[in-house]
Amino acid sequence: MAFDPQILATxxxxxxxxxxxxxxxxxAHALAAKLGGDLTAYYGGQVSLDPIPHIRxxxxxxxxxxxxxxxxxxxxxxxxxxxxPMDPHWAHRHPKRAAxxxxxxxxxxxxxxxxTAGLIHVGLAAGWFSSPxxxxxxxxxxxxxxxxxxxxxxxxxxxxxxxxxxxxxxxPVPPLDGHGVxxxxxxxxxxxxxxxxxxxxxxxxxxxVLVWNGFAYVWGPIFRGALNxxxxxxxxx
Numbered sequence: 619m620a621f622d623p624q625i626l627a628t629x630x631x632x633x634x635x636x637x638x639x640x641x642x643x644x645x646a647h648a649l650a651a652k653l654g655g656d657l658t659a660y661y662g663g664q665v666s667l668d669p670i671p672h673i674r675x676x677x678x679x680x681x682x683x684x685x686x687x688x689x690x691x692x693x694x695x696x697x698x699x700x701x702x703p704m705d706p707h708w709a710h711r712h713p714k715r716a717a718x719x720x721x722x723x724x725x726x727x728x729x730x731x732x733x734t735a736g737l738i739h740v741g742l743a744a745g746w747f748s749s750p751x752x753x754x755x756x757x758x759x760x761x762x763x764x765x766x767x768x769x770x771x772x773x774x775x776x777x778x779x780x781x782x783x784x785x786x787x788x789x790p791v792p793p794l795d796g797h798g799v800x801x802x803x804x805x806x807x808x809x810x811x812x813x814x815x816x817x818x819x820x821x822x823x824x825x826x827v828l829v830w831n832g833f834a835y836v837w838g839p840i841f842r843g844a845l846n847x848x849x850x851x852x853x854x855x
Contacts, residue, residue, distance in 0.1 A: 625693030654715035720798025
């Protein structure tokens with residue numbers, strides 16, 4: 619575990635970016651559920667961009683594990699989790715609404731990806747930023763003078779974290795959001811059976827194992843493709 623002073627200096631920026639991204643994700647789930655008639659997350663205070671209700675629900679996943687993972691990965695990565703509570707009886711009665719609730723979290727992350735990409739393009743067009751020579755999770759944006767700033771690093775981290783959260787959660791296996799999103803494509807009866815199957819702990823464990831071993835094959839091409847779109851004319855292999 620590394621305790622380099624530089625890593626310690628960037629920890630607050632990473633944690634703010636992570637909590638912001640995760641809070642938007644879970645708040646979107648909670649808002650979609652409220653609009654669909656399930657007030658469980660609303661009464662839990664999670665229809666909010668205030669991170670405190672989300673931290674209170676999962677202190678390990680929102681604070682402890684992200685900080686530990688940040689140091690374990692040498693200050694280049696941060697992982698964690700959260701959740702929005704749902705009434706299973708509501709989900710059973712309204713499988714399509716439950717599917718929209720599942721889709722709302724990744725959708726919020728994709729909106730943040732597009733928003734930060736827009737800011738980056740504005741900076742590039744204005745000459746404030748320049749394309750990096752060797753992009754990484756913390757250096758996909760550089761200033762025009764070739765030096766990093768807190769703002770450009772924060773944009774980089776928010777862009778990458780939200781692309782990661784959207785991609786990861788859209789994997790169509792339980793217990794990730796992607797398995798719930800599939801309910802939008804299924805008839806109601808089949809969607810109910812799919813949801814019941816996905817709640818089986820054995821299938822959830824199998825889903826985690828599958829994603830753990832296969833996500834890198836999905837993430838690599840998506841991240842490179844995003845960089846190629848972010849910096850037109852500069853191809854990253």
